Amino acid sequence: MTTLQLENIVKRYKNHTVLDNLSLDVKDGETLVLFGPSGAGKTVLLRLVAGVIDPEEGRILIGGEDMTDVDAEHRGIGMAFQNFALFPHMDAFENIATPLEAKRSSADAIKAGVHRVAKLLKIDHVLTHRPKALSNGQKQRTALARALAGSPPLLLLDDPLRNVDAKLRFEMRLELPRVLAAQGATVVYVTQDYKEAMALGDRIAVMSDGRIRQIGTPEDIYNAPADIDIARLFGDPTINLLDVTPNAEADGVSVLLSDVRIVLPGIPANTAGKSCVIGLRPEALRFVPAGTPGAIPVSVEAETPLNEKTVTLALTVRGREILVSRPAGTPGPASGSAHIAVDCASAFLFDKETGALIARHGSHTGTQGEAA
Numbered sequence: 209m210t211t212l213q214l215e216n217i218v219k220r221y222k223n224h225t226v227l228d229n230l231s232l233d234v235k236d237g238e239t240l241v242l243f244g245p246s247g248a249g250k251t252v253l254l255r256l257v258a259g260v261i262d263p264e265e266g267r268i269l270i271g272g273e274d275m276t277d278v279d280a281e282h283r284g285i286g287m288a289f290q291n292f293a294l295f296p297h298m299d300a301f302e303n304i305a306t307p308l309e310a311k312r313s314s315a316d317a318i319k320a321g322v323h324r325v326a327k328l329l330k331i332d333h334v335l336t337h338r339p340k341a342l343s344n345g346q347k348q349r350t351a352l353a354r355a356l357a358g359s360p361p362l363l364l365l366d367d368p369l370r371n372v373d374a375k376l377r378f379e380m381r382l383e384l385p386r387v388l389a390a391q392g393a394t395v396v397y398v399t400q401d402y403k404e405a406m407a408l409g410d411r412i413a414v415m416s417d418g419r420i421r422q423i424g425t426p427e428d429i430y431n432a433p434a435d436i437d438i439a440r441l442f443g444d445p446t447i448n449l450l451d452v453t454p455n456a457e458a459d460g461v462s463v464l465l466s467d468v469r470i471v472l473p474g475i476p477a478n479t480a481g482k483s484c485v486i487g488l489r490p491e492a493l494r495f496v497p498a499g500t501p502g503a504i505p506v507s508v509e510a511e512t513p514l515n516e517k518t519v520t521l522a523l524t525v526r527g528r529e530i531l532v533s534r535p536a537g538t539p540g541p542a543s544g545s546a547h548i549a550v551d552c553a554s555a556f557l558f559d560k561e562t563g564a565l566i567a568r569h570g571s572h573t574g575t576q577g578e579a580a
């Protein structure tokens with residue numbers, strides 16, 4: 209294990225600033241996930257840490273030591289990439305053994321080292337196969353095993369599950385925390401998949417346009433996204449975002465949804481009259497019988513059964529689309545008109561102009577029918 213610190217890193221390609229004064233602290237033994245859309249700068253950041261490319265400005269410290277000008281092979285790093293990058297002329301055993309060979313380990317130590325990680329990744333039965341005789345999942349496990357084999361204190365994993373099918377990705381998402389914990393390394397893990405980020409990260413750094421927009425535990429980010437863009441990135445189906453203009457109330461403010469007044473207590477009264485966006489996660493909405501206090505009338509348009517949930521597309525009385533999700537197999541609404549209730553503890557209010565989170569508060573629904 210070790211620590212990693214990036215201090216004020218600037219990376220440019222010609223006049224394009226890819227990393228913009230970026231600083232980051234990864235703790236000893238932590239798995240930090242770099243999550244963000246394509247082009248955010250995640251791979252460039254990993255390559256800088258690995259020493260494959262150099263920053264224009266800033267410092268990279270590993271275990272407190274300045275490594276900015278140290279060659280890649282002396283940084284004590286293990287890496288695995290999305291394209292596996294296995295040597296085609298070597299079998300799986302020889303591929304996995306390469307970091308141990310580079311360390312000039314004894315033949316016995318190499319054998320023991322390869323078998324340790326092969327067992328951990330459940331590929332001990334294919335060690336004599338060359339890459340062309342391995343399935344994609346086995347290739348990906350071999351690449352991971354190679355990254356782990358030298359027991360590097362710092363492990364950089366660049367979207368290692370990107371090129372495997374959904375079933376394997378799901379399995380590995382469950383399995384990787386155990387593998388990484390057994391390894392005991394400090395890990396920087398890149399992904400574009402928010403579920404992977406939530407499953408694997410002790411903390412997640414959300415990146416876009418070469419900057420870190422928010423950093424925190426998966427729960428921190430899911431429960432208090434710093435802005436609308438981050439709220440949209442986390443969640444499937446994506447969060448419902450509806451324009452609202454809060455009205456002042458004795459206790460906080462209220463907003464109108466399908467002409468039903470929803471009171472959001474504790475939200476600063478100075479948001480009254482401002483253009484805002486309310487964020488409601490589909491799982492924070494549920495269908496309720498007509499006449500339930502605070503029930504919002506909607507019309508049910510379509511239902512999509514997904515694996516573990518069913519998603520309903522509904523329209524408010526003003527024609528705004530709302531997605532409602534419920535566990536698969538639980539009863540849903542009949543088509544036509546229905547009513548939904550908001551799990552008030554899960555409502556977010558954002559500033560429409562800046563996109564910033566104003567507040568996430570417990571709230572309660574008010575009297576029905578007081579349309580503005």
Ligand SMILES: Nc1ncnc2c1ncn2[C@@H]1O[C@H](COP(=O)(O)OP(=O)(O)OP(=O)(O)O)[C@@H](O)[C@H]1O
Nearest residue numbers: 221226244245246247248249250251252253399400
């Ligand atoms: N060698 C290079 N020359 C010029 N521009 C580059 C180079 N490498 C990366 N870039 C640019 O840097 C930006 C960040 O790229 P990077 O590969 O880090 O994105 P990413 O977040 O890893 O995306 P993805 O998830 O798709 O891999 C992109 O705009 C890319 O075009």
